[in-house]
Amino acid sequence: MLDGMHEHDKIAQRLGMLLTRLYSGEKLHLSDLATEYNVTVRTLQRDFNQRLSYLPIEHRNQQYWLDPGFLNHKNDGKVRKLAEQLGITDLFPHASEHRLGQLLDRGNPSLFAIKGFDVQSTDSLSHQLPVLEQALTQHLQCWLITKDQRKQLFSPYQLVNYKGTWHLVGVSEGRLQAYPLSSIALVELSQQTFTRDALIQRQIDTDPTLWRSGMIEVLLKASASIAINFQHRPLLPEQEIVKTLDDGALLLSSRVLDANQILPVIKSWMPELTVISPGFIHEQIVRDLRHLLTLMSQAPP
Structure with missing residues (x-):
């Protein structure tokens, strides 16, 4: 499940899954978790004993669970506080404690699921x-x-x-x-x-x-073949559609604080997404492509 992710992303993903399962009242066995997440038992012990040490976690015979007394009071504002910190309260109309709590409840099929948070490397x-x-x-x-x-x-x-x-x-x-x-x-x-x-x-x-202070405005062109993706939802930071061209292509603007915020997105849609301005972002992409070609030419057949 976690293959292909950077190590810090794997840790964050694993901890998020463990938290959800603990809050649902599940008892977690180290050997089962080691197989499921493809990590060692020692790594999981570090998760519970260090990374999640702020929680009242109980354990016996390699099983870990949250103190039931803590779970009984989990809806005293903690769920809402976490939701506010994660910025997901606006996803729900009139978000209530009960509705937010359903995200953590594994006892019944959840009415809601959240996938694809736009989070960059940490x-x-x-x-x-x-x-x-x-x-x-x-x-x-x-x-x-x-x-x-x-x-x-x-x-x-x-x-x-x-x-x-x-x-x-x-x-x-x-x-x-x-x-x-x-x-x-x-x-x-x-x-x-x-x-x-x-x-x-x-x-x-x-x-x-x-x-917005110090932001860089980037102007881009998305070809007609990919335009619908940018019309359906914003894929670029602070994305705005400037104009729809006669051939169906889009002129897009994006505002970023750092070029690295937008470079990975541009590269993932090349060659159908191109940079019009500023020039230094286009030049960075060209340098990166040349470097990639050099590495590929040096690779053994």
């Missing part, structure tokens, strides 16, 4: 997470060194996943800023603390323009 988060957690919990200022070698002192407020991309949000030089983690090369802690401002946190929670 490499940039996993590399920086320990130092960022320390800075955020202890209210420590830190030095951000970006991949273009800029360095600035930053007061971090929150890690925010905006449309699949993780950002570090905070204040630098008196201005609220949101940095995609993919643009940060290194985070260095200082010993200087700062005082959080409730007004700034409110702006982070409510101001949509925060995510």
Whole structure:
């Protein structure tokens, strides 16, 4: 089930499945799980004893389950809080605790299923997470060194996943800023603390323009043969249909904070999806294709 995924994606997928099954009241046996997820028993023990250690998990004879007393109170707002954090409450009209809870209930056939979350690689988060957690919990200022070698002192407020991309949000030089983690090369802690401002946190929670500052607008053309896919639902970040051409092709615009947000999508639809502007994204695709051809030419027959 998890073949072909990056290791961190496999872990996240496996933990999500384990959580769902635990919350449904299921008792999980390590040997069965090892076969099902193609991992060792030791890996699963690490999942339960370390990665899920914040839950009241009980175990005996290689079986693991959630404390029944905890399960009896699982609908006291925790489900809604998790749904809000995952951004799925808007998927349901008048989302109730009961309706959201059905997503976790494996005892009966579920009325709902959610597939295909648009989540990008978490490499940039996993590399920086320990130092960022320390800075955020202890209210420590830190030095951000970006991949273009800029360095600035930053007061971090929150890690925010905006449309699949993780950002570090905070204040630098008196201005609220949101940095995609993919643009940060290194985070260095200082010993200087700062005082959080409730007004700034409110702006982070409510101001949509925060995510548009510094965005790159990309103009693309989708051929008529694939146009229906982009008309059916947005496949590009911040996608807008600019114009439908006479031959059925589409002019599309997309706004991204980092070119890496859109490059994989473009490549997956080539050659039917082409970049009109900006030039540097087109040039990056050409460089990547040349590199791929070089690697293929060097591969043994």
